[in-house]
Amino acid sequence: YNAQLLGCDSIAILPEGMSSERFEWLKTVAGEVIGTPGTESNVKEIYDKVWELRKTRDNIMVFNQFEEFGNHLWHYEVTGHAMEEVLQQVCGEDGRYFGVVLTSGSGGTLASGDYLKGKYPGSKIGVGEALQCPTLLWNGFGAHRLEGIGDKHVPWIHNVKNTDMIIDIDDADSMAMIRLFNEPAGQEFLRKSGISETFMESLPLIGISGAANILMAIKMAKYYELSEQDVIMTVLTDSMEMYGSRVKEMEEEMGPYTEMDAAIDLHQHVFGVGVDYMQELSYYDRKRIHNLKYYTWVEQQGKTSEELNDQWYDYDAYWGSIHKMADAIDERIDEFNRLTGLLV
Ligand SMILES: Cc1ncc(COP(=O)(O)O)c(C=O)c1O
Known part of the structure; x- marks a missing residue:
């Protein structure tokens, strides 16, 4: 793009x-x-x-989302501020912001949690992955269906020391949720259950990893026994635009979808998710995950162990210097836009 x-x-x-x-x-x-x-x-x-x-090939410039700090910084500044605005509206007088839950692909979106933790000290950051590829939870591996996340390694830009909880999502739960939300019989069942028409219109905004994010929020709320005053933030990472073929594939595999299937899916795969396959992270749990970066980034991808150590031991200076870069980058974008004539 x-x-x-x-x-x-x-x-x-x-x-x-x-x-x-x-x-x-x-x-x-x-x-x-x-x-x-x-x-x-x-x-x-x-x-x-x-x-x-x-x-x-000649003149190759690589943008690797898993290691580009521009990715982290974008979500720290842009997604983070957007979430803060939403929280101010949603929390009102009585609401309490509890934390943010996000599945990790490149680990970029997670930086919004770093921003919010700066604003709301004590709030939590939950990172999600597929149970079928439990790299963060168990140093595990495997193929899974949560497109866009969970790539058998810890992204270089993931600020692991600031992460509080791992929440694994069974990909069958996410797939059941998008089937329920997008099959006509599923939508009919939801309408009859009292879901408003305006809300129904928003359901296609939830893609597979967005569904996983919602399931993470349910799991975190159950784990900490939260009440209706507590607010958990998440993101609908993409919409159903990319996944119509997945819904068709499920129909071919499992047969036509009925309202009975919808009732089972809602109660088993959405309301039924529990507090299993989650881990509240201690100092050394975090360090274990941080150390996993070594094998991808230092052994394979040319990073240095000094920089890896700085991410952990020189924490404030390392992450702080990235977060300070926004103003200088904005100036260069303005300069570029002036040169193109876009900005006068
Ligand atoms: C559909 C989808 N969901 C989730 C993610 C994960 O976001 P991040 O890469 O910021 O961790 C991505 C990333 O590309 C994605 O494409």
């Missing part, structure tokens, strides 16, 4: 098992699309392809 704005050639690389809509959409924005072996969590294969391109 940015390359198109800047008039540069671009190459997008993603696992070939991602949804067909994603590939169709990318064809309209990227110059070249390369599918690498595997599904959602096969990111090592992407890194290998990137190293190959670096060696075989």
Whole structure:
């Protein structure tokens, strides 16, 4: 997208098992699309392809979302402030902001939690992943269906020392939720259960990982026995635009969807989620996750162990210097926009 704005050639690389809509959409924005072996969590294969391109093509500039601090900073500044505005409206007089829950893909969105923790000390940050690929929870691995998240490694830009809880989501729960929200029989059942028409219209805004985020919020609320005064923040990371084919695939696999299926899905997969597969993180639990970065980033991707140590031991200076960069970057964006004539 940015390359198109800047008039540069671009190459997008993603696992070939991602949804067909994603590939169709990318064809309209990227110059070249390369599918690498595997599904959602096969990111090592992407890194290998990137190293190959670096060696075989000229003038390659790599933007790796998992290591670009611009990604972290964007969510710290932009998503963080947007959430703060929403919280001010939602909490009102009696509401209490409790924390934010976010599944981690590149770990960028999690930075909004860092911003909010600065504003609301004592608030929590919960990170989510698929139970089928429990890297943070158990150093585990595996293929899963929560597209956009959970890639068998800890992103370089994830501020692990500031993360309070891991919440694993069974991908079957997310898939059941999007089926319930998008099949006509599911929608009919929800209407009969008293869901308002305005709310029904918003349901397609919830994609698979957005559904996982909502399930995380339910799990955190149950774990800490929260009340209606407590507010948990999350993000609907993308909409159903990319996943119509997934709903069709489920129909082919499991047969037509009925209101009976909808009732089961709502009570088993949404209301029924419990406090299992979660971990409240101690100092050394966090350190274990932080240390996992070594194997991807220092051993494979050329980072130094000194910088890895700085992320942990020189915490305030390291993360603080990133957060201070926003003003200087804004000035350069203004300068660029002036040069293009967009800004006068
Ligand atoms: C659909 C979807 N959900 C969730 C995420 C995770 O967000 P982040 O990369 O900021 O951790 C992504 C990231 O690309 C995504 O595409």
